[in-house]
Amino acid sequence: MRYAALFPGQGAQYVGMGEELYKKHSIAREIFDEASEVLNRDMTKLCFNSTETDLKRTDNAQVGILTVSVASFYVFMKQYGIQPLMCAGHSLGEYSALVCSEALTFSEALTLVSHRGKFMHEASLQKQGVMVSISHTDQATIENYCKEFSRGNLIAEISCINSSNQVVVSCNKEVVSLFVEKVGGHATVLDVGGAFHSPLMLHAAKLFKKELVKTKFKCPIFPVISNVFGKPYAYDRDHVEILSRQILEPVDWLNTMKFIEGENVKYTIDFGPKTIVGNLIQRNYPLLTGLSVNSEKDMHLFQKELKEVDKERIKLLKLCCKIAVSTKNYTCNDRHSYQEYVLRPYQSICNTINLAENNEISLRDEQVIEAIQMLLQVFKMKGIGNEEVRNRLDSILREINFNHTCYHIFIINQLMKEINT
Numbered sequence: 001m002r003y004a005a006l007f008p009g010q011g012a013q014y015v016g017m018g019e020e021l022y023k024k025h026s027i028a029r030e031i032f033d034e035a036s037e038v039l040n041r042d043m044t045k046l047c048f049n050s051t052e053t054d055l056k057r058t059d060n061a062q063v064g065i066l067t068v069s070v071a072s073f074y075v076f077m078k079q080y081g082i083q084p085l086m087c088a089g090h091s092l093g094e095y096s097a098l099v100c101s102e103a104l105t106f107s108e109a110l111t112l113v114s115h116r117g118k119f120m121h122e123a124s125l126q127k128q129g130v131m132v133s134i135s136h137t138d139q140a141t142i143e144n145y146c147k148e149f150s151r152g153n154l155i156a157e158i159s160c161i162n163s164s165n166q167v168v169v170s171c172n173k174e175v176v177s178l179f180v181e182k183v184g185g186h187a188t189v190l191d192v193g194g195a196f197h198s199p200l201m202l203h204a205a206k207l208f209k210k211e212l213v214k215t216k217f218k219c220p221i222f223p224v225i226s227n228v229f230g231k232p233y234a235y236d237r238d239h240v241e242i243l244s245r246q247i248l249e250p251v252d253w254l255n256t257m258k259f260i261e262g263e264n265v266k267y268t269i270d271f272g273p274k275t276i277v278g279n280l281i282q283r284n285y286p287l288l289t290g291l292s293v294n295s296e297k298d299m300h301l302f303q304k305e306l307k308e309v310d311k312e313r314i315k316l317l318k319l320c321c322k323i324a325v326s327t328k329n330y331t332c333n334d335r336h337s338y339q340e341y342v343l344r345p346y347q348s349i350c351n352t353i354n355l356a357e358n359n360e361i362s363l364r365d366e367q368v369i370e371a372i373q374m375l376l377q378v379f380k381m382k383g384i385g386n387e388e389v390r391n392r393l394d395s396i397l398r399e400i401n402f403n404h405t406c407y408h409i410f411i412i413n414q415l416m417k418e419i420n421t
Helices: 019-024 027-041 043-049 050-057 058-080 093-100 106-126 139-149 171-186 200-214 239-248 253-262 276-284 298-324 335-357 365-381 386-399 406-418
Strands: 003-008 086-089 127-133 158-165 164-172 187-189 267-270 287-293
Touching: 003 058, 003 093, 019 027, 019 058, 027 043, 027 058, 027 106, 027 386, 043 050, 043 058, 050 058, 050 139, 050 164, 058 093, 058 106, 086 093, 086 253, 093 106, 127 158, 127 171, 127 200, 127 298, 139 158, 139 164, 139 171, 158 253, 158 276, 164 171, 171 187, 200 239, 267 276, 276 287, 287 298, 298 335, 298 365, 298 386, 335 365, 365 386
Parallel strands: 003 086, 003 267, 267 287
Antiparallel strands: 127 164, 127 187, 158 164
């Protein structure tokens, strides 16, 4: 299934966020417990029982949203086991994306985001500002207004490009009335704690960079799209530089979504509090179907699509079994080895197919990967050369639906690259 995982930023917080996940799912409780231990504070109290004023504070909102977003994704993965093709997060949400792609551990992200929230909160107290969402006014016009209103000690800069007809401006409080005068009811002050992604955050960015250098980033298991570039991180690119710049520079959500659209992704799934990102997709990106894990209607649509995914996964497992049986054995294996490394794994996959066809289980990514690994083990035991292995794997690629099994096609392609080298 071709979907991108999306994660919200600050402004998605609300009192009680994550409480239902916490009550229903042990893995969510584990995430909250880890967050409480790492941060040395009760995260259930912060997320479930704070006042709106306390939770809105940047140093509280950021760690809270990160915790709920990661818990939401982990619950989803435990239920459905379907890896996203790629992921992105809006501002703060980029850290949730880095965790879920395994570029950062949850503990590492908590430590970083705790510092990030603290520094940004302190910067907001020193240089007070707000973020104003403006719709139905083209970007060039808003840029001209920003230049017009930026005089003396006043600052007004575009801080988020959410779509072709919605941008966010970070500015001093004194500038808000000027924007309202120009664009009327199309200007809305956002429920965040400061003028983020603007020069007002310069000191916070400098302090945060000192924390970033202490962290070792790993290669993600699926691409993470950077807010700064609107393109995936390159493994050799400087995460420290990018993430420190992210506090100062605009969130390029428009080009992030254009990149996702260009990869022929069909669905996006919004993980985290509320449905802000999903709603943004539905309103502005008609090529994408924006879903949210918090919407019962959206999850019903997802489960319907999942049935088609299961059909294609069963087909892939059957192909693996068919090829395993039909491949000639060029070696003389002893009975024990053949039983252990060929028959037993083969029979296990056949049992999985029977369970899935009888609707007793829903197939997960790891079960499909297990079938591919079984096939590779059979090739090895039967003494199959690399060229025939490539041909056999290529025959699978020709027969399965790319839209439903893109992650597994990625795995097969990676295996073929390894064989070629």
